[in-house]
Amino acid sequence: MTQQAATGRRRAEAPAAQAHGLRPRDAARRGRRAAARPGPVRQLAEIAGVGQKAGVALAATGLVLTVTLPTAGTEAAMSPAVADTAQQPEVTASGEAVVAFSRTSVGSQVDPDGRLKQLLSVQSAGGVSPAQAKHTLGAPLDSMVASSPFGYRVSPLSGWAGEFHRGQDFAAQCGTAVKAAASGTVTFAGWHPYGGGNRVVIDHGNGLETTYNHLSSASVSVGQKVERGALIALSGTSGASTGCHLHFEVMVNGEVVDPNGWL
Ligand SMILES: [Zn+2]
Known part of the structure; x- marks a missing residue:
C-alpha cells in the first residue's frame, strides 16, 4: 500500500487543521496542498496503472512503504466503487509509524524536497520522529566541517x-x-x-x-x-x-x- 494512500486517508479523517495547533497560515497552505492533490483512490489507481515493476521502483525511492498490488487487481483498483469495498487492503497507518529511508531516497532532481514535504504534509514538524527527520535537510554549505556543536x-x-x-x-x-x-x-x-x-x-x-x-x-x-x-x-x-x-x-x-x- 502506498504512503500517499495512507496519508490521504488520514487527512480525510483528520479534524480541522486548527485542532492540530497549526498556525492559520500553515493551515491555509496545507488546505491548498490537500485540494491540489488527488485523493487516495485516484492515487491508488495511478500507481496500480503503472504496474508492479514501476511500483517496486517507487518503493526504492522511499515513496511507497510496501508494494502488494497484484497485476491482476489493476482494474479493481481503478474503480472507486470497488476500492471502497471491504476487500480493499488496509491503508491506514499510525502517525507514530517509523519509516526507514535511505539517504538516496531524499528526493529527485524534479522534487528534491520530496521526503520532507511528504513528512510535513501529514504532521507538524514536532511530530516527526528522529528517524524520519534524519537527512531531510540539505547541507547549507558545500563543505560541511562541523565545529562547535549544539x-x-x-x-x-x-x-x-x-x-x-x-x-x-x-x-x-x-x-x-x-x-x-x-x-x-x-x-x-x-x-x-x-x-x-x-x-x-x-x-x-x-x-x-x-x-x-x-x-x-x-x-x-x-x-x-x-x-x-x-x-x-x-x-x-x-x-x-x-x-x-x-x-x-x-x-x-x-x-x-x-x-x-x-x-
Ligand atoms: Zn554558533
Whole structure:
C-alpha cells in the first residue's frame, strides 16, 4: 500500500487543521496542498496503472512503504466503487509509524524536497520522529566541517561554562556560499539583535524553520520563495562571533533543536 494512500486517508479523517495547533497560515497552505492533490483512490489507481515493476521502483525511492498490488487487481483498483469495498487492503497507518529511508531516497532532481514535504504534509514538524527527520535537510554549505556543536558549552566569547549554543557551527571562510537547506519562504533577512549578526530565516512550513547566522551578506529578502540548495547568503563573522563560520539553526515550532538530527 502506498504512503500517499495512507496519508490521504488520514487527512480525510483528520479534524480541522486548527485542532492540530497549526498556525492559520500553515493551515491555509496545507488546505491548498490537500485540494491540489488527488485523493487516495485516484492515487491508488495511478500507481496500480503503472504496474508492479514501476511500483517496486517507487518503493526504492522511499515513496511507497510496501508494494502488494497484484497485476491482476489493476482494474479493481481503478474503480472507486470497488476500492471502497471491504476487500480493499488496509491503508491506514499510525502517525507514530517509523519509516526507514535511505539517504538516496531524499528526493529527485524534479522534487528534491520530496521526503520532507511528504513528512510535513501529514504532521507538524514536532511530530516527526528522529528517524524520519534524519537527512531531510540539505547541507547549507558545500563543505560541511562541523565545529562547535549544539547544546551547552563554554562560551567562546565570555568563557562562561553554562552557555546554551542554539545551533551547529560549521567552519567556513568568510564569503563562502550559504545555501537553503530546503525550499521555503524567507521570513527574516537582516540584523539579529541577539548575537546572530546578519541572519536569514527560512520557513519550510508546518513548524519547521532554519536560520543562517553571522553572514557577511544576504542575497534574499523577506517574502522571497527559495528552492533547496539556492544561494541565499555569504558566510561571515558578523554579530557575536569570534571568527568566520556559519551558525546554522533548526527550529521546530519555534524551539531550537539539534540541527544534526535533520541533516
Ligand atoms: Zn554558533
